[in-house]
Amino acid sequence: MFILKRIVSVGGGMVPQCTSLPVRNFSACHCLSSPKRRSPYSVEDSERYSSLVKSVISSRVSAQTPESLQAEDEHIYGRIVKAQTSSTRPEMKEPRTLHPFLHSEKTVETEEPESGPPARIVLERGQDRSSVPSVTRILQQTLSPEQIFYLERWKRKMIAELGEDGFKEYSQNLFRQGHHFHSAVEDILTSGEKWKNDHPLETKEYPPEIQGYMESISHILEDVSAVRATETTVQHNTLNYLGIVDCVARYRGVLCVIDWKTSERPKPFLSNTYDNPIQVAAYAGALNSDGNYKYQVENGLIVVAYKDGSPAHAHQLKSELMLEYWKTWLLRLEVFTEQR
DNA sequence: GGATCCTTCTTCTTCTTC
Numbered sequence: 001m002f003i004l005k006r007i008v009s010v011g012g013g014m015v016p017q018c019t020s021l022p023v024r025n026f027s028a029c030h031c032l033s034s035p036k037r038r039s040p041y042s043v044e045d046s047e048r049y050s051s052l053v054k055s056v057i058s059s060r061v062s063a064q065t066p067e068s069l070q071a072e073d074e075h076i077y078g079r080i081v082k083a084q085t086s087s088t089r090p091e092m093k094e095p096r097t098l099h100p101f102l103h104s105e106k107t108v109e110t111e112e113p114e115s116g117p118p119a120r121i122v123l124e125r126g127q128d129r130s131s132v133p134s135v136t137r138i139l140q141q142t143l144s145p146e147q148i149f150y151l152e153r154w155k156r157k158m159i160a161e162l163g164e165d166g167f168k169e170y171s172q173n174l175f176r177q178g179h180h181f182h183s184a185v186e187d188i189l190t191s192g193e194k195w196k197n198d199h200p201l202e203t204k205e206y207p208p209e210i211q212g213y214m215e216s217i218s219h220i221l222e223d224v225s226a227v228r229a230t231e232t233t234v235q236h237n238t239l240n241y242l243g244i245v246d247c248v249a250r251y252r253g254v255l256c257v258i259d260w261k262t263s264e265r266p267k268p269f270l271s272n273t274y275d276n277p278i279q280v281a282a283y284a285g286a287l288n289s290d291g292n293y294k295y296q297v298e299n300g301l302i303v304v305a306y307k308d309g310s311p312a313h314a315h316q317l318k319s320e321l322m323l324e325y326w327k328t329w330l331l332r333l334e335v336f337t338e339q340r
Numbered sequence: 341g342g343a344t345c346c347t348t349c350t351t352c353t354t355c356t357t358c
């Protein structure tokens with residue numbers, strides 16, 4: 001069955017041309033109007049293929065599901081141990097308690113605070129932080145079954161291609177590049193906006209590994225100003241979680257929590273960024289309740305940089321959208337708390 | 341010195357044709 005499905009899937013692009021499968025949508029196919037070029041399929045029993053063809057053309061999205069893909073993958077790669085395929089979507093529900101995203105005791109500042117270097121509250125290590133989980137940990141431990149399935153599937157394919165060691169090296173490279181990119185961006189943002197006057201960012205020299213990423217975000221940095229914080233720790237005062245915010249600054253005049261990302265694949269739409277918007281909302285919500293910060297931030301920005309230097313995608317999260325992702329975050333937090 | 345923490349990433353079907 002999976003072989004048949006894969007053939008049908010691959011043949012999807014062929015069907016409208018000239019297979020002459022007995023479906024009325026294909027009446028315009030030139031094969032039907034040309035008896036000489038009649039395909040042998042055109043004399044086949046239409047009943048035999050009707051359900052098959054219907055399944056192919058009935059929707060624009062794939063007939064394949066995690067279940068069918070899993071069956072295929074088990075045949076190709078062996079049995080998956082941890083895959084789960086039920087489809088509960090916490091995003092569709094409302095959190096039990098709608099904790100506030102904004103805090104009335106703080107005002108949304110329109111004026112910049114006294115000039116000075118951006119804030120950077122370093123996460124103190126060595127303390128017992130086990131009782132305060134991080135945003136990343138909570139998101140990782142509350143992935144949906146679908147996310148777990150596709151991530152594991154991807155990993156299996158990569159290991160099949162690169163081997164265990166090759167995959168490990170590949171992952172380490174991705175992380176290293178991400179770290180270096182973040183450091184370089186932080187250096188720029190804490191240099192007092194000299195970058196805007198000195199020399200054009202595109203021509204500045206960086207280590208080859210991150211040169212493309214820096215070129216990629218140069219047009220975004222032009223619109224960043226009034227940097228208030230970089231790589232700073234935020235902790236929610238009642239919800240018991242913490243995280244490290246990449247940057248708080250104005251983007252095109254709007255105060256945002258900014259998250260810098262590197263990506264091998266293009267991510268032109270917000271939906272391509274998976275849980276990133278939830279992460280940004282979680283950081284903003286923590287910052288808004290954290291007494292170390294006298295202001296609050298309603299908006300977010302996810303910047304996806306590319307190694308080949310092509311222009312980064314900037315996904316703005318306006319306050320209404322941030323509130324939606326804040327609700328999703330609260331749901332994930334509830335799931336996490338129940339698991340503990 | 342070693343272990344741990346927070347991050348850094350990774351996912352969504354897949355093919356051809358114009």
